[in-house]
Amino acid sequence: MMDPLGGFERIRDLYISYLDTAFRVRRPELMQARGDLLRRPGTLTTEPFLEPVLRYQTSDHSLEQLVDDDADANPLAKMSTEGRRAFVELALSGLFAGERSGGKLVRRSLFKPYRHQLDMPARGIKPGRPGIVTSGTGSGKTEAFMLPIFAALAEEATRWPAPDAGYLASSWWGDAAPRSARIGRRNTRAGRRQCGRSCCTR
Structure with missing residues (x-):
């Protein structure tokens, strides 16, 4: 305001x-x-x-500019290119404001992050270097401590095997559904067999 x-x-x-x-x-x-x-x-x-309240310093780079930046000053320098791309698209899917992009990235940022926000993944993705952010309301502390978590998950996800075709539609719901849902489906099938009507035996 x-x-x-x-x-x-x-x-x-x-x-x-x-x-x-x-x-x-x-x-x-x-x-x-x-x-x-x-x-x-x-x-x-x-x-x-x-x-x-003083204005917080904005970073010199947007999130998507960090994908192809191999300089040591890049806070994501320890990550692979695939991990950086996955991290940026994940962060721009709700944690930071983003919009659809027609380039090699699915999304692009609307604003550059604050400098203290990008300092967190630079420390958080390295073993034994936790980071602490202390700043005022509205400075983006939540985003700051979430960025290292997103970066670690994105880098790990690039090494996950791809799921089989139809896994979410059949295997997940069929095998990993809540026990109550599986029992309900079993009871429904049993009821259809006992009913004998044509509408229930299809």
Whole structure:
């Protein structure tokens, strides 16, 4: 918000407008007096309290620019190219704002991450180098501590064997379904055999 004082006044006036609508009085001068009273600090609202916060430093690179960057300064330098690509597409699928891309990556970022956010995977994907982020609200701490986890998962996933065709449709639901679901299907099939009707024996 670039106009915090104006935003405060607009929100206050919206509440006063609601009160004028819900509790309308006939005399305009009385409504004006009530509005002046409600705008007085300490009646409906207090004086606005402003806390200045410095802007967080933005990284020099977007996430997708890290895929083909083999420099040592790349926080993903220890990862394979396939792992970097999987990591970037995973991070841009909800953790960071992204959109569909027509290039070699499925998604591209809308904004560059903060510098302290990219410092986390640089430490987190190396053994014995945990990272700690301490910063204010809105600085992206959640994204910062999630990035090393996503990076490790993406790099590991590149070595997983590909599932067989139709695995999710048949094997997963058929073999790994909840026990209650399997029992329900078994009971349904048994009920159809006992019923004997043509509509149930198909």
